[in-house]
Amino acid sequence: MTSDAEQLQGIRESYDEQYGFRDPDSYVFKARKGLDPEIVAQISEMKQEPQWMRDQRLKALEIYRSKPVPAWGADLAGLREEDIYFFVRPAEKEGRSWEDVPENIKRTFDRLGVPEAEQKFLAGSGAQYDSEMVYHRIRKELEDQGVIFKSIEAGLREHEDLFREYFGTVIPAYDNKYAALNAAVWSGGSFIYVPPGVKIQMPLQAYFRINTANLGQFERTLIIVDEGAYLHYVEGCTAPTYSSDSLHSGVIEIVVKKGARSRYTTIQNWSDNVYNLVTQRAMIYADGSHEWVDANLGSKVTMKYPSLYLMEPGAHGEILSIAFAGRGQVQDAGGKAIHVAPHTTSQILSKSIAKDGGRSSYRGLLKVYPDANNAKSTVVCDALLLDEFSESDTYPYIEIEAPDVTIGHEATVSKIGDDQIFYLMSRGMSEDEANAMVVNGFLEPLTKELPMEYSIEMNRLIQLQMEGSIG
Amino acid sequence: MGAALEIRNLHVSVEGQPILKGVNLVVKQGEIHALMGPNGSGKSTLANTLMGHPAYEVTGGQMIFDGVDMAELGTDERSRMGLFLAFQYPVAVPGVTVANFLRNALNARRKVDNPEDKGVPIPQFRKMMIEKMDLLQMDHSFGGRYLNEGFSGGEKKRAEILQMAMLQPKIAIMDETDSGLDIDALRIVSEGVAKLSSEDLGVLVITHYQRILNHIRPQYVHIMMDGQIVESGGPDLALHLEEQGYDWLREKQANGDA
Incomplete structure (x- = not known):
């Protein structure tokens, strides 16, 4: 019989070999630890941003300061801001080909299979290493059709009007504490625009990698899918295993216009020392549809509830959520469907698994505004416990303010x-x-x-x- | 030399309660044995113990399979050595298709022979599965259904026989495969087993009833009562039991004990 500690070691080794390995530090710039207006201004300065963006960042920092740490959900007491590096720049510039990417970083992404996936089945690929994207590329024929797929910084720099029209409109800084934090220190992430009627058959993918210990990574992604267009975007994330904590706090804003369809898939596989606090929301307009496929397999603590805002009649949204909580992990996942307009439909399917003392929760909100008659929604959440040490909880909030709606809700818990x-x-x-x-x-x-x-x-x-x- | 399953003076308890009290039995490849006996005599306990169910505690005796004492072997190892149990109540595994399940089961075996094995190639697997399905008169769509989920009694038993056909065990134990089947299903299932019979397969059929034995013709029949095999003989013994019931054996036992 091996001891529990040896078994745990075994799990770590397996992760370490495939994902949890680390490169020697090789950043070109590393801000000092901690967070204050000077650090925020420095980030903005290094990105050579317009004044309005710097002002927004500093304002967001005040909002962040004014909001308490959530009293619900996972325990965040262990997350200490003063221990975190809020900005680590990995390379002088972002590569347009893998040859442009520094050798050691390229080697990491090779090992993770990122260039290979791009060759095989992606329409485009981006790679972030610590605080910034080191690589972004999309197939030429899509670029020729007017598709934009760039780092968020390049989006601001090269498409400022479009960027400014939507940035922060889906998730404003005051939405929640960690959205405010992201608005203050965002760095890296993708900017995507799909023109009307353009359907991208293969997925676009972004891979997020943390390398530096005690890093705070603040991905910011803005996606606009114009009328009748289609997009599937996939993100993956991994990190080295450290004994100290890291933070990934992303904000993902998606606008799905009339008749457009989009799907956003996350395969989150952070090492078990990462706090993963992410806000992601899609605004869906007439006859548009959006799907969140959200798989949370890694991290120490995840709090993440992808949201659907069904803004106009005919809008449809789905959330497929998978959470796997192993030893020492808390997966507080779920989703929100907000029916603002009549004749809107939503579907949430959540599957969570807990083992070796892990805790998985489904936390969901279904809200139907007074005008949203004939809204339809089904929520199904199933939990599977692999042993008696693990826990699963369900918090299905339902707020219905319209008289005429069709709602279904089912929850099951089973033990293997x-x-x-x-x-x-x-x-x-x-x-x-x-x-x-x-x-x-x-x-x-x-x-x-x-x-x-x-x-x-x-x-x-x-x-x-x-x-x-x-x- | 074929493989043999040798059960020597086997004692088994469940939750501290002795159920098997000294069972002796040898089943060789190529032979068909029937094990009969009233409810609660320990037949299913024997089947589950042979397969290594953790709830059954071996308190004495030995189980030797293919020359190896199975005492320290896990259920999976016994299976990979060529022992098979067709369950009386196969459990459902939602979300796992019959085909996916079978491929994984086959691959688990191949990995033992060769740790580098990449698994059975899909076209070869499909061909084999379809062949075996045809043998058992099963619809090909069966492979795409979730294992035992929503299966009728007959479908479950047929799925068990399909697994047996695919895994090609040396010794198969069939635990009341005939229970809950109507005449047609019984015929299809038992004909399937008959078709699988060969020099390379030893079968231990556990049953209450003679009727399955009309299709699967055993050379040996054993009767278990109160945790022991009390009578062994040829096919006639089953017929005799069908006519006479168990009372004569109980009397014989009582007299023997006196």
């Missing part, structure tokens, strides 16, 4: 059955394989929605999470 494991093992699978198979089956209604490359990736990550399971 000894008989299921015995049955699978009697066919030759090891206990880990049997557990992984039950878990993959539990997640199947979600993973079958993913493009094949990502569902394979997801199954592989689940397998990794399942390795060395205890008990």
Whole structure:
């Protein structure tokens, strides 16, 4: 029998080898630790931003200061701002080809399979390393059709009018404490514009990598999908395993215009020393639709509730949420569907798994405004517990202010059955394989929605999470 | 030399309660044995113990399979060595298709032979699965259904036999495969088993009833009562039991004990 500590070591080694490795520090600039107006101004200065943006950042910092740490959800007491580096610039400039990317950073992304994925099945790819994007590229034929896929900084620099029209309108700084923080110190992320009627068949992907210990990474992404257009955007994230904490606090704003469709897939696989506090929201207009596919497999603490704002009749939104909480992990995930207009529809499907003492929660809000008659929504949240040490909670808030709506809500909690494991093992699978198979089956209604490359990736990550399971 | 399953003076308890009290039985590859007996005599306990169910505690005796004492072997290892149990109540595994499940089960075996194995190629796997489905008169769409979820009694048992056909065990234990089946389903299932019979397969059929034995013709019949095999014989024994019931055996036991 190996001890729990040895088993835990085994899990870490497996993650470390594939994702948790670190490069030697090689930044071109590193701000001092901590946060104050000087640091904020410095970030703005280094990005050579217009004055209005610098003013916005400094104002957001005040908003951040004025808001208390949320008293609900996961415990954030361990997150100490004074220990965090709020800005670490990895390279002098952003590469348009992988040759332009510094050698050691390129090697990291090679090891993570990012250039290979780009070659095989992506319409474009971006890569962020610590505080900034080091690479962004989109296929030429899409560029020729007017698609913009750039770093958020390049978006501001090169498309200032379009940027300013939408930036901060979907998620204003005062929305919540961490949205305010992001508005003050945002750095990196993507700026995407898809012109009317342009349908991008293959996904665009951005990969977020933390390398420096004690880093704060503040991804800011703004996506505008114009009328009748289609986009699938995917983000992945990993980090080295450190004994000290890091922070990723992203804000993702999406505007889905009339008749447009978009899908945003996250495969979050941070190392288990990262606080992941993300606000992401889509505003969906007439007959448009948006899907959030949100898989949270890594991190120490995640608080993340992708939101749908259904602004005009015919708007439709879906949230598919997967959360996997292993030892020492808290996954406080879920989603929000806000029906502002009549004849809008939404669907939330959440699947959470907890093992080895992990805690997973579904936290959701379904809100129907007084005018939003004939709104339809279904919320299904299922939890699977792999052992008796783990916990799962469900907080389904429902606020209905319109008289005529159709709402469905179901929640289940199940525990993996000894008989299921015995049955699978009697066919030759090891206990880990049997557990992984039950878990993959539990997640199947979600993973079958993913493009094949990502569902394979997801199954592989689940397998990794399942390795060395205890008990 | 074929493989054999040898059960020597096996004692088993469940939650501290002795259920098997000294079972002796040898099943060799190529042989078909039937194990009969009244409810609660310990037949299913024997099946589950042989497969290594953690709730069944071996308190004495040995189980030797293919020359190896299975005492320290996990359920998965027993399976990969070529032991198979067709369950009386197969459990559902939602979200896992029959085909996916079978491929994983096959690959688990291949990995033991060769840790570098990349798994059975999909076209080869599909061909094999379709072949076996045809043998068992199963619709090909079956492979896409979630394992045992919403299956009828007959479908569950057929799925068990399909697994047996795919995994090609050396020794298969069939735990009341005939229970809950109507005449047609019973015929299809037992004909399937008959088709799988060969020099390379030993079968232990656990049943209450003679009727499955009309299709799967055992060479040996054993009767279990109160945790022991009390009578062994040829096919006639099953017929005799069908006509006479168990009372004569109980009397014989009582007299023997006196």
